[in-house]
Amino acid sequence: xxxxxxxxxxxxxxxxxxxxxxxxxxxxxxxxxxxxxxxxxxxxxxxxxxxxxxxxxxxxxxxxxxxxxxxxxxxxxxxxxxxxxxxxxxxxxxxxxxxxxxxxxxxxxxxxxxxxxxxxxxxxxxxxxxxxxxxxxxxxxxxxxxxxxxxxxxxxxxxxxxxxxxxxxxxxxxxxxxxxxxxxxxxxxxxxxxxxxxxxxxxxxxxxxxxxxxxxxxxxxxxxxxxxxxxxxxxxxxxxxxxxxxxxxxxxxxxxxxxxxx
Amino acid sequence: xxxxxxxxxxxxxxxxxxxxxxxxxxxxxxxxxxxxxxxxxxxxxxxxxxxxxxxxxxxxxxxxxxxxxxxxxxxxxxxxxxxxxxxxxxxxxxxxxxxxxxxxxxxxxxxxxxxxxxxxxxxxxxxxxxxxxxxxxxxxxxxxxxxxxxxxxxxxxxxxxxxxxxxxxxxxxxxxxxxxxxxxxxxxxxxxxxxxxxxxxxxxxxxxxxxxxxxxxxxxxxxxxxxxxxxxxxxxxxxxxxxxxxxxxxxxxxxxxxxxxxxxxxxxxxxxxxxxxxxxxxxxxxxxxxxxxxxxxxxxxxxxxxxxxxxxxxxxxxxxxxxxxxxxxxxxxxxxxxxxxxxxxxxxxxxxxxxxxxxxxxxxxxxxxxxxxxxxxxxxxxxxxxxxxxxxxxxxxxxxxxxxxxxxxxxxxxxxxxxxxxxxxxxxxxxxxxxxxxxxxxxxxxxxxxxxxxxxxxxxxxxxxxxxxxxxxxxxxxxxxxxxxxxxxxxxxxxxxxxxxxxxxxxxxxxxxxxxxxxxxxxxxxxxxxxxxxxxxxxxxxxxxxxxxxxxxxxxxxxxxxxxxxxxxxxxxxxxxxxxxxxxxxxxxxxxxxxxxxxxxxxxxxxxxxxxxxxxxxxxxxxxxxxxxxxxxxxxxxxxxxxxxxxxxxxxxxxxxxxxxx
Numbered sequence: 001x002x003x004x005x006x007x008x009x010x011x012x013x014x015x016x017x018x019x020x021x022x023x024x025x026x027x028x029x030x031x032x033x034x035x036x037x038x039x040x041x042x043x044x045x046x047x048x049x050x051x052x053x054x055x056x057x058x059x060x061x062x063x064x065x066x067x068x069x070x071x072x073x074x075x076x077x078x079x080x081x082x083x084x085x086x087x088x089x090x091x092x093x094x095x096x097x098x099x100x101x102x103x104x105x106x107x108x109x110x111x112x113x114x115x116x117x118x119x120x121x122x123x124x125x126x127x128x129x130x131x132x133x134x135x136x137x138x139x140x141x142x143x144x145x146x147x148x149x150x151x152x153x154x155x156x157x158x159x160x161x162x163x164x165x166x167x168x169x170x171x172x173x174x175x176x177x178x179x180x181x182x183x184x185x186x187x188x189x190x191x192x193x194x195x196x197x198x199x200x201x202x203x204x205x206x207x208x209x210x211x212x213x214x215x216x217x218x219x220x221x222x223x224x225x226x227x228x229x230x231x232x233x234x235x236x237x238x239x240x241x242x243x244x245x246x247x248x249x250x251x252x253x254x255x256x257x258x259x260x261x262x
Numbered sequence: 263x264x265x266x267x268x269x270x271x272x273x274x275x276x277x278x279x280x281x282x283x284x285x286x287x288x289x290x291x292x293x294x295x296x297x298x299x300x301x302x303x304x305x306x307x308x309x310x311x312x313x314x315x316x317x318x319x320x321x322x323x324x325x326x327x328x329x330x331x332x333x334x335x336x337x338x339x340x341x342x343x344x345x346x347x348x349x350x351x352x353x354x355x356x357x358x359x360x361x362x363x364x365x366x367x368x369x370x371x372x373x374x375x376x377x378x379x380x381x382x383x384x385x386x387x388x389x390x391x392x393x394x395x396x397x398x399x400x401x402x403x404x405x406x407x408x409x410x411x412x413x414x415x416x417x418x419x420x421x422x423x424x425x426x427x428x429x430x431x432x433x434x435x436x437x438x439x440x441x442x443x444x445x446x447x448x449x450x451x452x453x454x455x456x457x458x459x460x461x462x463x464x465x466x467x468x469x470x471x472x473x474x475x476x477x478x479x480x481x482x483x484x485x486x487x488x489x490x491x492x493x494x495x496x497x498x499x500x501x502x503x504x505x506x507x508x509x510x511x512x513x514x515x516x517x518x519x520x521x522x523x524x525x526x527x528x529x530x531x532x533x534x535x536x537x538x539x540x541x542x543x544x545x546x547x548x549x550x551x552x553x554x555x556x557x558x559x560x561x562x563x564x565x566x567x568x569x570x571x572x573x574x575x576x577x578x579x580x581x582x583x584x585x586x587x588x589x590x591x592x593x594x595x596x597x598x599x600x601x602x603x604x605x606x607x608x609x610x611x612x613x614x615x616x617x618x619x620x621x622x623x624x625x626x627x628x629x630x631x632x633x634x635x636x637x638x639x640x641x642x643x644x645x646x647x648x649x650x651x652x653x654x655x656x657x658x659x660x661x662x663x664x665x666x667x668x669x670x671x672x673x674x675x676x677x678x679x680x681x682x683x684x685x686x687x688x689x690x691x692x693x694x695x696x697x698x699x700x701x702x703x704x705x706x707x708x709x710x711x712x713x714x715x716x717x718x719x720x721x722x723x724x725x726x727x728x729x730x731x732x733x734x735x736x737x738x739x740x741x742x743x744x745x746x747x748x749x750x751x752x753x754x755x756x757x758x759x760x761x762x763x764x765x766x767x768x769x770x771x772x773x774x775x776x777x778x779x780x781x782x783x784x785x786x787x788x789x790x791x792x793x794x795x796x797x798x799x800x801x802x803x804x805x806x807x808x809x810x811x812x813x814x815x816x817x818x819x820x821x822x823x824x825x826x827x828x829x830x831x832x833x834x835x836x837x838x839x840x841x842x843x844x845x846x847x848x849x850x851x852x853x854x855x856x857x858x859x860x861x862x863x864x865x866x867x868x869x870x871x872x873x874x875x876x877x878x879x880x881x882x883x884x885x886x887x888x889x890x891x892x893x894x895x896x897x898x899x900x901x902x903x904x905x906x907x908x909x910x911x912x913x914x915x916x917x918x919x920x921x922x923x924x
Contacts, residue, residue: 026329030337094329137321144322189325217316218328242289242314244328248336 003082007048007075008055011083013040017112018085020046022076024094024118025185025192028054031093034251039258046083050096051075052184061184069095069195073102080110089262090206091115093247094218097227098197104206113207115258118244119227120219121197129198130222138193145186201230208234209261211246211254218244235261282358282379288372290314290332299379304351315377320347320355331362335375339364345382357386434509434524442466442483445519454526456502472498472506482511483520490514496527563607565907566856570600570815576911577822600815622660622759624782627691627714628652634667638674638687643838643861645684648674653692659712660782661759666714669752673716673775675860676749680720680773682862688717694778704762710781711761715774722769731765752777805829805922806848810840810855810865811884820854820884823915829922836861837868844872850879851922857885869902880921884909 003009010029013019019039021032029047036045049056050072065071076099080088090111092100097119104111123131124138208231212224221238228236237257241250276283282299286292295310303310303318310318316327323346334341340363348356359380365373428435428448434455435448447462455470462470471479475497482495494510501507508531513522574597581589631650639648659666670689677687694711701708723731732753749763756763760780767773807829809820814835821831832848834840838861844850853872855865863871869881881902898904905917 024329026326027333031333033337133321140320141322141325144320193325216328217324243332245333245336248333 003075003079006051006057006060007079008057009079009083010047011044012036012047013043013045015039015041015043017043018046018080018083018088019043020048020076020080020085020088020090020111022048022090022092022096022099023050023053024092024096025188026094028056030054031245031247032091035091035247035254035258038251038255043089046079046085048079050188052181052188058181058184061181063187066187067191069099069102069191069197072096072099073106076100076103077107077110080107085110087112089113089115091117091258092119093117094120094244095192095195098195098200101197101200101204105200105203108205111206113209113262114204115209115211115261116227117211117247117254118213118216118219118224119210120223121201121227121230122195123193123218124196126196129226130220132218132220132223133193141193142190145189198226198230201227202232204231204233206233207261209258210234210236211257212236212238213241213243213246213250214238215242216244237261281381282377284310284315284377284379286315286375286377288375290316290375293374302350302356302379302381303348309351318348320349323347331360335362335364339366345386348379357382359385431523433526434522436467436520436522436524438467438520438522440487440515440518440520442468442480442520455499455507461502467499470499472500474498486513486515486520486522491522494525499524564604566811566813566816567600567604567607569908570813570819571597571604572908573819573911574600574815577819580911596815596818603815621662623663624658624784625661625663625666626656627659627666627712627779628656630663630666631670631689631691631714634670635689638671638689640835640839641671641860642674642678642687643836644842645838645862646678646681647684647686649686649688651688651690653690655693656691657693657710657712658782658784659779661761661779662755665755665759666777666779669755669777670714670716672749672752673777676775677716677718677720677773678860678862680718680722684862685719685772688715690715690717693781696778704764704778706760706762706778711778712781713776713778715776717772717774719772722771722773723765723767724769728765728767732763805851806832807852807854807918807922808832808834808840808843808850810834810837810853810859810868812836812856812858812860816856816884819911820914823911824918827915827919829918837863837865841868841871844868844879845875850876852918853879853881854918855881855883857883880924882917882921884914 008029019036021029021036023029023031028049032047036047039045051066052058052061062071065074076090080103086109088111090100090104090113092098092115094117097114097116098121100111100114100116101121104114120131122129123133124135125131125133210224210228210231212219212221214221224236224238228234237260239246239250239253239257241253243249246254277297279296279298282302283294283296284292284299285294292310292313292315295305295307297307300307300310305318316324316332319327327346331341331344340361342361344360344362346358346360348358350356359382361378361380363376365376367373431448431450432453434450436444436451437446438444443464443466444462447459449459451457451459451462457470467483468476468480479495479497482491482497485491491511491513494512496508496510498506498508508527509524510527511522511524513520515521574593578590578593578597581587581593631652635648635650642648674687674689681687690713692713692715694713696704696706696708696711698708731749753763756777756779762778764776764778765773766776805828807820807824809817809824809831810833811817811820812835817833817835821833824831829851832843832850834843837859840853840855840859840861841863844853853869855868857865859865859868861868865883865885869879869883873879878901883902883904884907885904903917903921905914
């Protein structure tokens, strides 16, 4: 299966440069539905699903490869090369901001600019670093996932990928914008919330935009400030929005910040 | 329904519905919560208003709400049946199912978000139980799969091991149908018989069986259906090269097929054949040796007798020429006596061949033994103490008395020979009642018998000797000293008389030989046949000669010659008696002795012993047998001479004369 199919890649827009949108933990490329169209006029836009999410090829999921963010970054490099991306813009949300950092370090020629929406290089507090979660809280999350609760399965896998065991789960339960395989989501959560990419920030050469929400339980302000101050060439924009998804809750502000940066 | 009443009703429904209702503003902050929700969570309405819904969730709920459900709500305007845990005011957790929907106004602006919360405590418990049951089932399934895998692995391992055993066996392994057609064979068949499996499978074992073994083999094969063949059955199988090989087979019949194992025994058969050949050769050489012994022994005996007869005739001729007719009777009797003994000798030979005519008579064995005692004593010599223990009330036996005497004497002579350094001979009689079992052991009909046992304190015999003592020609004595027929003749006599001979012997302890004799039911005649022992006359003359010979006629003849020559003769019948004379102070000018002598020593040994005290003793060996070894392999010491029987009396006389004169 080609990398295009593997990642359910959707291309749109016309422009000299390519803008690649990468979704974070929890959803798929739909996350960008209010933002990406705004750039189709000036860019070739690329939307894709990480392996294990949305319309990606689930059979390509390799627990070992995706146990670290490097595996996801390798995918980004691979798909960008397949699409002949050079000097483009990488727009990442949440954990994908760090995937973009890793990808741009692996292949600096791909991106001239990185847009980081609600980034976090480490979720767990560490000495002076305030990641937003105590180690106990992250383990509570992982334990909860490991309990493999049915309710979570229902919630996580609204379409359950055509799960034959649950044909009764009809459209009324279809949380169809956020398709994810519950087992893969568990692994992705583990990879995400145990990651620590603080040291990777230093080597980034591309220009960076850090978009930080004013009230975000997952990536608190202090984290945005940390990221910004550890990137050589970055700007920090604070959007007055609640939650972790300004691309959904405040798409206009997000688009404006991006356009201003670009 | 009027307005206020309806409003009250709706208010009641909102507040007390069986689910929690929350209204939130566009920014997610709670504007209103019903009483049911307050009751479940323990938060008062005033504590809830202004907070965000996700603030009420546990950490996992917060994260998932933020990463999954909030985006959903944004994108599709609702989410349904999301399982979350609310953290209540008292710190406990309330499992809930949450639905949320965004209510918009006509312009598309968010009016409020309606959140409906169902208490999922029961459902969550069922789910937990269901999950637990599923986990258990999965574990059981995994365990079962493991077990299956283990079993499969074991079965496979076992199959491999069996296959290995089948493949590596050096013995022939075969599975055959009940009709004898081979269905599976192992590689040993190729190795041991040169046949490929394809040559064998589909063929009956009959096709490979030696024709001579076929009937027995088919019978053995048929037997396997009755009972497993555990005692190896041997037969010959044809090798691909046409030769035959021996195999010892065991086998069993199970579930319609015969399983058998064949071990090659060709080498053992070849060895057995070689051994049998060697044994045959050995027997033949033993027979030749025995014939040699017999011939020598007979020649010795007959020469003695012939010497006596011809000597008598010669002296008769001399007397006739001298006109001394009144002495003729003596020589005639001597010749006749020698002839009778020669006849007795042939009789003994016939007894050995068990073709003699026995004349069984009721016999008082105690009396017979008593009558023999003196003779036995003299025969065995002074170094052997003879003791007789006759049972009182001994039954009469039905036997041929002279043959029994002969047997008893022979037993005593054997006993003596077993005690070269002297010892004790005990002659015992007893009544024996043999029951069924004992009789069977003794190979006799059950009933009443007498036993006559001769026990010595001699060297005893090892079992391999015991097993052969009755064989004709078997002897442990040096050549010329026995025909090897003694015990054989005793055995022949005992069996012919309806009795048996038994031997009890222990090396170093001694031997008991027992004759079992059939009981005579009735009285015994008072008749008795006493043994008269001849005593030689002695006269003092110019010289004294000691003559030692077990043949009385020989002694008489030599004595006659000596008296003719004017010498004094002293007679002794065996080496012991001879040595006694030699060790006394009696002056002896010449020792004339037979070489083969009873009494524990041969003539040479007696002479050597005598020369210890009489170093210059002159010795003339007269022998009827070329006992070179006994005399000294022809290397005689000075003063020792040999005269071979038969000889002319004249030759003897001149020889003795010249020796005494030297």
